Amino acid sequence: MTETIKRSLRESPKARWTAMVLVSLSAFGAYYFNYALSPVKPMLESALGWTSSDFGTYTSSYAWFNVYFFMLIFSGIILDKLGIRLTGLSSALLMLIGTGINYWAVVTDFPDAAQVALPLIGEIKTQVLYSSLGFALFGVGTEASGITLTKAIVRWFKGKELALAMGLQMSIARMGTALALAVALPLAINFHYSSPILWAFVLMFIGVIAFVMYIFLDLKLEKSEKEIEVDEEEPFRLRDILSIIKNRGFWYIAILCVLFYSAVFPFLYYATDFMINKYRVAPGVAGIIPSLLPFGTIFLTPLFGGIYDKKGKGATIMIIGALLLILVHGVLAIPFLDNWILASAMVVVLGIAFSLVPSAMWPAVPKIIPEKRLGTAYAVIFWIQNIGLMLVPLLLGIVLDATNPSVATNKALIRSSVEQSYSTLLAQNNITVDADEMKRAVETTTTTVVDSVVKTSFYKEIEHSAAEKEDVKNEILKQVATAGGAFETDEDKSTSINKIQQIITEQTYQVIEKNKLNIRYNYQADILIFAMLGVLSLIFAFLLKREDRKKGYGLELPNIKE
Numbered sequence: 379m380t381e382t383i384k385r386s387l388r389e390s391p392k393a394r395w396t397a398m399v400l401v402s403l404s405a406f407g408a409y410y411f412n413y414a415l416s417p418v419k420p421m422l423e424s425a426l427g428w429t430s431s432d433f434g435t436y437t438s439s440y441a442w443f444n445v446y447f448f449m450l451i452f453s454g455i456i457l458d459k460l461g462i463r464l465t466g467l468s469s470a471l472l473m474l475i476g477t478g479i480n481y482w483a484v485v486t487d488f489p490d491a492a493q494v495a496l497p498l499i500g501e502i503k504t505q506v507l508y509s510s511l512g513f514a515l516f517g518v519g520t521e522a523s524g525i526t527l528t529k530a531i532v533r534w535f536k537g538k539e540l541a542l543a544m545g546l547q548m549s550i551a552r553m554g555t556a557l558a559l560a561v562a563l564p565l566a567i568n569f570h571y572s573s574p575i576l577w578a579f580v581l582m583f584i585g586v587i588a589f590v591m592y593i594f595l596d597l598k599l600e601k602s603e604k605e606i607e608v609d610e611e612e613p614f615r616l617r618d619i620l621s622i623i624k625n626r627g628f629w630y631i632a633i634l635c636v637l638f639y640s641a642v643f644p645f646l647y648y649a650t651d652f653m654i655n656k657y658r659v660a661p662g663v664a665g666i667i668p669s670l671l672p673f674g675t676i677f678l679t680p681l682f683g684g685i686y687d688k689k690g691k692g693a694t695i696m697i698i699g700a701l702l703l704i705l706v707h708g709v710l711a712i713p714f715l716d717n718w719i720l721a722s723a724m725v726v727v728l729g730i731a732f733s734l735v736p737s738a739m740w741p742a743v744p745k746i747i748p749e750k751r752l753g754t755a756y757a758v759i760f761w762i763q764n765i766g767l768m769l770v771p772l773l774l775g776i777v778l779d780a781t782n783p784s785v786a787t788n789k790a791l792i793r794s795s796v797e798q799s800y801s802t803l804l805a806q807n808n809i810t811v812d813a814d815e816m817k818r819a820v821e822t823t824t825t826t827v828v829d830s831v832v833k834t835s836f837y838k839e840i841e842h843s844a845a846e847k848e849d850v851k852n853e854i855l856k857q858v859a860t861a862g863g864a865f866e867t868d869e870d871k872s873t874s875i876n877k878i879q880q881i882i883t884e885q886t887y888q889v890i891e892k893n894k895l896n897i898r899y900n901y902q903a904d905i906l907i908f909a910m911l912g913v914l915s916l917i918f919a920f921l922l923k924r925e926d927r928k929k930g931y932g933l934e935l936p937n938i939k940e
C-alpha cells in the first residue's frame with residue numbers, strides 16, 4: 379500500500395479547509411436570520427404595535443424548545459448516534475422551515491387585539507406567538523447545527539489548527555450577523571419590514587446546498603480512513619452526561635459561556651434600538667454600529683485562535699475578554715456619555731472581547747472532555763447557554779418596558795392618531811384606498827413620525843396621565859383636520875396620498891413635540907444588567923484558570939503539537 383493511500387484525507391490541508399468553509403456556510407445563513415429582525419424593532423413597534431416585552435418574548439423564543447424540551451440534549455444524542463452528515467442536513471432543513479413560519483407570521487394580518495394566554499408567559503399577541511414558534515424551531519435547527527459543525531471541525535482539525543479553524547468557522551457565521559445588523563433596517567425601510575426574512579431564505583438555501591457538498595467530502599474522508607486505525611467513536615450513553623457534569627472544569631466553562639454570551643448576543647438584539655434611542659443615530663444607519671462587533675470578530679477570532687494554537691494562554695485570554703466586557707458595558711451605561719463615536723469605539727472593544735473569549739473557550743472543551751463525549755459535552759454547554767439566551771432577552775424587554783412605562787403606549791397612541799387622521803382626510807377628499815394600502819400608509823407614517831421625533835427633538839419628556847394622552851390625541855386629530863382642510867387634491871391618487879402623509883407627519887410631530895410626549899427608551903437598566911453579567915464572567919474565568927492549574931488540563935498550553 380502506498381503512502382498516499384494510507385493517509386487520511388484530513389492530512390490534506392486543502393480538503394480540511396474546504397470542509398471548514400462548506401460547513402460554515404449554513405451557519406452564515408443562520409446567524410444572519412438570528413439578527414434579521416433585531417434592527418427592525420422600532421418598526422415592529424410603530425407598524426405592528428409590538429412592545430419591548432413582545433420583542434423580548436420573540437428573541438427569547440429562540441431557545442424555548444432547546445431549553446424546555448431538552449432539544450439540545452436530544453440533538454447531542456442524535457449527533458452521537460446518527461453522525462454529522464444526517465444531523466447536519468436535518469438541522470439545516472429545520473432552520474429553513476422555522477424561517478418560513480416566522481415569515482408567514484410577520485406578514486399575516488392578525489386583528490390588533492388578537493391574543494392568546496400561555497402558561498408562564500401569560501397573554502401574548504397571536505402574531506408574536508406564531509413568529510416566536512417559527513423562531514423557536516429555527517433555534518432548534520441552529521443549535522443542533524452548531525454542535526454538529528463543532529464536531530465536524532474537531533473531526534478534521536484535532537491536533538492541527540483546531541482553534542484557528544474554529545475561529546474561522548465563527549468568523550464566517552458572524553459575517554451573517556454583521557450583514558443582518560447592517561442591512562436589515564435599510565432593507566425594511568426601503569422595501570418592507572419582512573424583507574430581511576426573505577433574504578434569510580436565500581442564504582439558508584445556499585447553506586443547505588453547501589452542506590450536501592460537505593456530505594460528499596465527509597464520505598471521502600471516511601473512505602480514506604477505512605484502512606487506518608482511528609479512534610473509534612463510542613455510542614452515546616447516558617452515563618456520559620453524568621461523567622461530564624461531574625467535572626468541575628466543565629461547569630466553569632459552561633457557566634462562563636452562559637454569562638459571557640448572555641452579555642453579547644442579547645445585546646446585539648437590542649443594540650440598534652439602543653443606538654437610535656440613546657445616541658440619536660439615524661435609523662437607516664444605526665445598525666452599522668453594532669455590526670462593527672461581529673465584523674471585528676471576523677478577523678480577530680481566527681487571529682486569537684491562531685495565537686492560542688501556537689502560544690497557549692487560553693485561560694488568561696478568557697480573563698482578558700471578561701475584563702473588556704465589564705469596561706464596555708460600564709462605559710455604555712454612563713448616562714451623560716451619549717456620543718455615537720464613543721459608542722462605536724466601545725462596540726469595537728466588545729468585538730475584541732467577543733473574539734478573545736470564544737477563540738479560547740471552545741477549543742478548551744476538548745482539553746477537559748474526551749473526544750468521544752464531545753458531541754454530548756457541547757450539547758450540554760449549548761443547553762446551559764440557551765437558558766441564558768432565553769431568559770436574558772426576555773428580561774431585557776420586560777425591564778425596558780418597566781423602566782419606560784409610557785413609551786409603548788405613546789407609540790400606540792401615535793399609531794391610532796395616524797390611522798384616524800388618514801380616515802378623516804381620505805374621506806374629506808373622497809379618496810378610497812384598500813385595506814392593504816391603508817395599512818402600509820399608517821405603518822410608514824407612524825414609523826416616520828416616531829423616528830424623526832427620537833432623532834431630532836431634544837425636549838425633556840413629560841409623563842402624561844391617561845386623560846392628558848387623550849387630549850394629545852384629540853389635538854393631533856384637530857390639527858390634522860385643520861391643516862387637511864386647506865389641502866387641494868391632485869388628479870393622481872398617489873400624489874394626494876403623499877400630500878396627506880406629509881400633513882399627518884408634520885402635524886403629529888408638532889403636537890408630540892409641544893406636549894413633550896415620551897417615546898424615547900432609556901436603556902440604562904438593561905445595560906447595567908450586561909455589566910453585571912460581565913463581572914460574573916470574570917469571576918468564573920478566574921475559577922477556570924485555578925481549576926486548570928489544579929487539574930493540569932493544559933488550557934494555558936498551545937494546541938499545536940510540534
Ligand SMILES: NCCCC[C@H](NC(=O)[C@@H](N)CCCCN)C(=O)O
Nearest residue numbers: 412524528544548643736740760763
Ligand atoms: N465551536 C463552537 C462554536 C460556537 C460558536 C458560538 N455559537 C454558539 O454559542 C451557539 N450556541 C449560539 C448561537 C446563537 C447565534 N446567535 C458563537 O460564538 O457564535
